[in-house]
Amino acid sequence: MIAIDVKNLTKKFDQFVAVDDISFQVEKGGIFAFLGPNGAGKSTVIKMMTTILYPTDGSIFINNYNIHNEKSEVRKSIGVIFQDHTLDDELTAYENLYYHSALYKIPERIRREKIDDMLHYVGLLDRKNDLVRTFSGGMKRRIEIARGLLHSPTILFLDEPTLGLDVQTRAFLWNYIKKINEEQGITIFFTTHNMEEVENIATKIAIIDKGRILSQGTSKEIKKATKTKTLENAFLTLTGYGIREQSADK
Amino acid sequence: MNSALVVMWHRQIKSYFRNRQRLAVTLVQPSLFLIAFRFGIGGMFEQSGRGNYIQFLIPGIVGMTILMSSTMGGMSLIWDKQFGFLKETLVAPVSRTSLLFGRCLGGATTSFVQGLIVLFLGFSMGFRIINWGLFPLALIVMFTIALLFNLLGTSIASKFDDMHSFPAIMNFMVMPMIFISGALFPTDGFPPVIKFLVKINPFTYCNHLLKYSMGSAALHSILLDIAVIVIIVSILGSLGTYFFNKMET
Numbered sequence: 001m002i003a004i005d006v007k008n009l010t011k012k013f014d015q016f017v018a019v020d021d022i023s024f025q026v027e028k029g030g031i032f033a034f035l036g037p038n039g040a041g042k043s044t045v046i047k048m049m050t051t052i053l054y055p056t057d058g059s060i061f062i063n064n065y066n067i068h069n070e071k072s073e074v075r076k077s078i079g080v081i082f083q084d085h086t087l088d089d090e091l092t093a094y095e096n097l098y099y100h101s102a103l104y105k106i107p108e109r110i111r112r113e114k115i116d117d118m119l120h121y122v123g124l125l126d127r128k129n130d131l132v133r134t135f136s137g138g139m140k141r142r143i144e145i146a147r148g149l150l151h152s153p154t155i156l157f158l159d160e161p162t163l164g165l166d167v168q169t170r171a172f173l174w175n176y177i178k179k180i181n182e183e184q185g186i187t188i189f190f191t192t193h194n195m196e197e198v199e200n201i202a203t204k205i206a207i208i209d210k211g212r213i214l215s216q217g218t219s220k221e222i223k224k225a226t227k228t229k230t231l232e233n234a235f236l237t238l239t240g241y242g243i244r245e246q247s248a249d250k
Numbered sequence: 251m252n253s254a255l256v257v258m259w260h261r262q263i264k265s266y267f268r269n270r271q272r273l274a275v276t277l278v279q280p281s282l283f284l285i286a287f288r289f290g291i292g293g294m295f296e297q298s299g300r301g302n303y304i305q306f307l308i309p310g311i312v313g314m315t316i317l318m319s320s321t322m323g324g325m326s327l328i329w330d331k332q333f334g335f336l337k338e339t340l341v342a343p344v345s346r347t348s349l350l351f352g353r354c355l356g357g358a359t360t361s362f363v364q365g366l367i368v369l370f371l372g373f374s375m376g377f378r379i380i381n382w383g384l385f386p387l388a389l390i391v392m393f394t395i396a397l398l399f400n401l402l403g404t405s406i407a408s409k410f411d412d413m414h415s416f417p418a419i420m421n422f423m424v425m426p427m428i429f430i431s432g433a434l435f436p437t438d439g440f441p442p443v444i445k446f447l448v449k450i451n452p453f454t455y456c457n458h459l460l461k462y463s464m465g466s467a468a469l470h471s472i473l474l475d476i477a478v479i480v481i482i483v484s485i486l487g488s489l490g491t492y493f494f495n496k497m498e499t
Contacts, residue, residue: 053498084334086334088330088333100342102256104342122280
């Protein structure tokens with residue numbers, strides 16, 4: 001079963017081609033990593049798959065729903081954790097999750113219990129009535145994970161989820177992601193430029209640079225194809241040694 | 251609470267009233283205008299035989315408070331763009347129209363409350379409602395003005411990302427609208443060119459209807475005011491929906 005099916009996807013911003021005719025598939029229950037340097041087009045692809053950015057060309061099917069004309073079905077079936085924090089700082093952790101549960105129409109009779117369960121899983125139940133602005137970056141990320149999974153999505157998108165997190169929170173996050181993948185069969189799609197995370201977590205990898213997929217497969221397959229011993233060497237062989245300009249928007 | 255409209259309305263109100271500093275700041279400017287105009291030109295107004303200036307001024311100040319607060323309601327959208335919460339709502343399986351109207355109704359509610367506070371301040375300065383039978387109309391007009399200008403502010407904000415330029419642009423639009431509406435002083439002495447601008451200023455009609463509903467004599471048919479307000483709310487609602495549906499982040 002295919003959870004994500006992307007064909008000939010292109011995104012242009014005026015004359016700049018951010019994503020250039022890429023295709024890939026993610027199997028249901030898989031953990032797929034998009035690995036690329038800064039400005040490679042990773043976030044642009046994730047934004048298009050999560051329906052908040054319109055593709056210039058190509059097709060995207062999420063759980064067999066077309067993102068062009070079945071947006072609502074796509075949105076119901078996915079959870080998203082964006083690169084930047086997307087919580088309302090002026091609300092408490094509970095209120096952030098409560099509004100999310102209302103937007104996703106989780107039945108009112110189970111809302112409170114479900115929110116408490118999710119906050120318990122991420123270890124923040126005792127802080128549920130505190131304003132989010134009093135939380136550290138790692139705590140905010142844990143709330144976002146709880147929120148992203150609250151409506152029981154079948155696919156979870158994470159855009160550079162460990163950026164700026166300490167080692168403990170990173171370990172917590174990936175252990176939790178692996179657990180929900182194994183126990184609940186949730187398909188995981190994440191972007192990163194951290195090789196270690198990719199080696200440890202992903203079942204399949206695509207290396208992207210300048211909007212194009214340069215190689216895809218398992219870590220072993222990519223190393224074999226590039227005749228390198230480590231994923232980092234494979235990555236450098238494919239993308240080169242030039243330092244990239246960071247772009248927050250693309 | 252199940253509809254996105256109610257969720258957004260509730261969230262806008264909660265965020266607003268939780269921030270007491272913001273609540274206080276938004277009331278400072280109308281209070282300053284009230285004091286400055288009351289003591290600045292009140293005497294001249296009354297000496298020229300135009301009647302009691304407080305009776306003229308208070309509905310205008312109430313309308314001005316609502317107008318200023320409502321257009322700045324768009325600022326919350328820019329904040330949500332900057333600090334990420336907008337993405338959370340755009341990726342949710344709900345209609346963008348309900349997100350827009352939920353936001354604007356929430357903003358309209360808080361602006362309406364500010365208008366009421368200023369009205370009560372007016373009572374303490376001697377303002378009196380002439381015909382209480384028309385007062386429900388005044389409340390409806392206050393809320394409709396708040397909705398209209400929230401739609402305007404939010405529609406414009408949907409096309410902006412810069413939190414510094416948005417307030418400057420809104421001030422550039424709002425201040426002339428107030429000064430050439432007849433809210434703070436009569437417009438009958440204006441030269442013909444400015445009189446034409448008075449006629450094409452939407453706030454002129456909001457202000458006229460509000461003044462009428464609080465006891466001032468009508469200068470033209472209030473049906474014209476109602477028609478203009480309904481048409482502008484419809485246009486802004488459609489335009490805002492279009493912009494929200496096209497919004498990317």
